[in-house]
Amino acid sequence: MSYPYQIKSLEQYHQVYKESIEHPEKFWSDIAMHFRWKKHFDQVTSWNFKDPKVAWFQGGQLNITENCIDRWAEIQPDAPAIIWESNDPEEHHRILSFKELLFKVNQFAHVLKNNGAKKGDRICIYMPMVPELAIAVLACARIGAIHSVVFGGFSAQSIADRIIDAACNIVITADGGYRGNKEVPLKAVMDDALVRCDTVKRCIVLTRTRTPISMLKGRDCWWEDEIKKVETAGNPFCEAEAMDAEDPLFILYTSGSTGKPKGVVHACAGYMIYTNYTFVNVFQYQPGDIHFCTADIGWITGHSYIVYGPLSAGATSLMFEGIPTWPDAGRFWEIVDKYKVHILYTAPTAIRSLMSFGLDYIKDKNLSSLKVLGSVGEPINEEAWYWFHDHIGKGNCPIVDTWWQTETGGILISNLAGVTPSKPAHATLPLPGVQPILVDEQGNIIPGGDASQYQLPDATVSGNLCIKYPWPSIIRTTWGDHERCRTTYFSTYENLYFTGDGCLRDTDGNYRITGRVDDVLNVSGHRIGTAEVENAINMHTGVVESAIVGYPHDIKGQGIYAYVIFSGQLDDKNLVAQDINQTVSRIIGPIAKPDKIQFVSGLPKTRSGKIMRRILRKIAEGDTAHLGDTSTLLDPNIVEEIKLGRL
Ligand code: PRX
Numbered sequence: 001m002s003y004p005y006q007i008k009s010l011e012q013y014h015q016v017y018k019e020s021i022e023h024p025e026k027f028w029s030d031i032a033m034h035f036r037w038k039k040h041f042d043q044v045t046s047w048n049f050k051d052p053k054v055a056w057f058q059g060g061q062l063n064i065t066e067n068c069i070d071r072w073a074e075i076q077p078d079a080p081a082i083i084w085e086s087n088d089p090e091e092h093h094r095i096l097s098f099k100e101l102l103f104k105v106n107q108f109a110h111v112l113k114n115n116g117a118k119k120g121d122r123i124c125i126y127m128p129m130v131p132e133l134a135i136a137v138l139a140c141a142r143i144g145a146i147h148s149v150v151f152g153g154f155s156a157q158s159i160a161d162r163i164i165d166a167a168c169n170i171v172i173t174a175d176g177g178y179r180g181n182k183e184v185p186l187k188a189v190m191d192d193a194l195v196r197c198d199t200v201k202r203c204i205v206l207t208r209t210r211t212p213i214s215m216l217k218g219r220d221c222w223w224e225d226e227i228k229k230v231e232t233a234g235n236p237f238c239e240a241e242a243m244d245a246e247d248p249l250f251i252l253y254t255s256g257s258t259g260k261p262k263g264v265v266h267a268c269a270g271y272m273i274y275t276n277y278t279f280v281n282v283f284q285y286q287p288g289d290i291h292f293c294t295a296d297i298g299w300i301t302g303h304s305y306i307v308y309g310p311l312s313a314g315a316t317s318l319m320f321e322g323i324p325t326w327p328d329a330g331r332f333w334e335i336v337d338k339y340k341v342h343i344l345y346t347a348p349t350a351i352r353s354l355m356s357f358g359l360d361y362i363k364d365k366n367l368s369s370l371k372v373l374g375s376v377g378e379p380i381n382e383e384a385w386y387w388f389h390d391h392i393g394k395g396n397c398p399i400v401d402t403w404w405q406t407e408t409g410g411i412l413i414s415n416l417a418g419v420t421p422s423k424p425a426h427a428t429l430p431l432p433g434v435q436p437i438l439v440d441e442q443g444n445i446i447p448g449g450d451a452s453q454y455q456l457p458d459a460t461v462s463g464n465l466c467i468k469y470p471w472p473s474i475i476r477t478t479w480g481d482h483e484r485c486r487t488t489y490f491s492t493y494e495n496l497y498f499t500g501d502g503c504l505r506d507t508d509g510n511y512r513i514t515g516r517v518d519d520v521l522n523v524s525g526h527r528i529g530t531a532e533v534e535n536a537i538n539m540h541t542g543v544v545e546s547a548i549v550g551y552p553h554d555i556k557g558q559g560i561y562a563y564v565i566f567s568g569q570l571d572d573k574n575l576v577a578q579d580i581n582q583t584v585s586r587i588i589g590p591i592a593k594p595d596k597i598q599f600v601s602g603l604p605k606t607r608s609g610k611i612m613r614r615i616l617r618k619i620a621e622g623d624t625a626h627l628g629d630t631s632t633l634l635d636p637n638i639v640e641e642i643k644l645g646r647l
Contacts, residue, residue, distance in 0.1 A: 180325070252303065
């Protein structure tokens with residue numbers, strides 16, 4: 001097995017990049033030949049960013065699971081597809097070969113069908129990081145149902161919002177899950193969510209923690225019982241549904257600067273080809289390598305680089321249920337040592353957190369199997385980069401700093417491990433087929449900011465990062481609201497996809513992402529919308545109004561700073577702050593809890609009533625000397641009060 005489209009040298013990268021820009025259709029069509037199609041496509045792409053309307057490989061039919069499982073089960077049936085390591089180091093690990101994975105996905109595909117699922121249905125998955133989560137995802141894809149995975153840390157309210165938005169008819173969950181020394185009562189949370197969701201006819205429950213739960217007659221059934229029924233029925237093979245290239249594969253909800261999270265929709269063929277291509281090239285995967293992506297499948301990183309990217313390449317994907325710091329801060333290194341991991345793909349927040357525990361947890365671990373390290377989710381600061389490079393990679397492993405988004409489906413800007421140069425804190429160069437461009441606030445192109453023009457800037461330039469040509473896994477729509485997709489990503493700048501990120505480009509052409517330029521926070525690599533958190537805080541009975549900003553946080557990258565106007569008794573501020581945190585946990589989930597809550601008597605607003613977040617951000621950052629002009633505020637005195645009360 002080899003990957004004919006794997007780039008092997010810097011020269012080849014430049015050549016392939018040029019070809020991909022000059023002849024994008026030929027470029028992608030050549031790559032698409034290496035996949036299993038049920039019917040070949042007629043047209044490589046058709047697109048406009050105005051509506052927007054983007055399609056790839058139209059006329060083609062395929063099923064992603066045949067590409068991820070069947071074709072590998074034929075040529076390497078016993079090769080490990082998924083290695084699973086439990087939260088509990090004492091619990092025995094599990095290994096599923098491609099043959100076994102095929103069997104289990106087929107079985108569960110039958111379970112879904114027996115429970116009324118059909119092509120096009122939306123199925124919500126709220127599960128712990130166990131192999132059955134990957135099996136559930138793939139079984140949906142096999143029968144053409146659209147999965148919507150919700151991360152296990154979200155609240156009942158957040159799940160309900162997502163189920164209602166997509167009108168799911170089936171949900172899949174577990175009695176509970178383990179996270180470090182905690183048990184998460186998944187089914188109980190799901191029960192609370194389902195009170196509001198009348199489209200849901202079936203809830204399939206996997207046994208994991210044996211936590212006592214209630215099962216509702218007629219709606220709830222056990223995963224294991226349903227599997228037994230399939231076993232009794234005989235032949236477990238389930239024909240993979242023929243999917244049109246542009247049929248939706250999944251919905252994944254993500255936060256924006258306004259309103260509720262939106263359901264990002266990805267399409268079958270383009271997503272498959274792009275995640276595969278980027279997996280093989282960025283990580284330089286070699287047959288037999290063990291790829292360990294530490295993300296949760298509840299986020300896009302898990303979808304693309306635990307499940308679909310690796311499996312479609314016949315790779316071995318290591319799935320980990322626990323957290324990096326339990327039972328101790330050596331957990332990742334122990335796993336690397338135990339399975340002789342070759343590729344470790346993680347997040348800067350995890351690296352910073354583990355750094356803070358010192359080197360003791362590393363010294364007795366053998367990390368010599370590692371070949372490639374990867375970073376994703378937020379800008380990686382130089383200190384974390386060097387620590388990762390020196391102490392984990394022992395100076396021998398290239399670090400790929402991969403920039404991308406839920407909406408992009410796969411990595412757009414990154415060095416290719418050991419093939420193109422890395423530069424600390426820089427995502428570096430675009431993947432072939434990707435055409436980044438920097439623009440100013442008015443949409444003017446920044447000279448030297450456009451990778452497809454081969455013109456390097458004379459000095460580092462800065463702008464807002466856009467992409468000017470579609471790649472196969474670009475977002476297709478936001479579920480149920482195409483207009484929202486247009487206004488969010490395609491209307492800020494004409495004819496460009498706008499990423500929402502600020503970016504620099506150096507004189508060698510390397511891109512460096514500087515962070516969001518909109519009201520979206522990035523907390524521990526997770527995207528959190530300020531409006532969403534404010535709405536949650538405002539649900540507390542005593543809260544009159546609130547404003548959220550981000551501030552630099554040593555471990556999380558960004559912390560959440562809340563300014564709250566409170567009408568009730570404030571005798572014990574800590575108690576009220578705890579109450580507010582509880583409310584946010586209930587409405588969104590613990591990940592959105594503010595790190596700091598400052599009670600204020602007013603917020604700095606313009607005469608038209610707009611909150612001046614710039615000022616609040618500066619105060620939260622501790623930069624009170626450079627607040628700029630405050631004379632246009634409705635009440636300039638409020639700024640003094642807020643400065644004095646800063647936490
Ligand atoms: O701001 C960028 C940051 O994360 C955002 C995307 O978040 P999400 O959709 O949750 O996906 C995270 C995992 C792909 C981006 O707009 N981001 C992601 N990767 C990087 C990054 N910022 C800097 N460097 C990165 N490598």
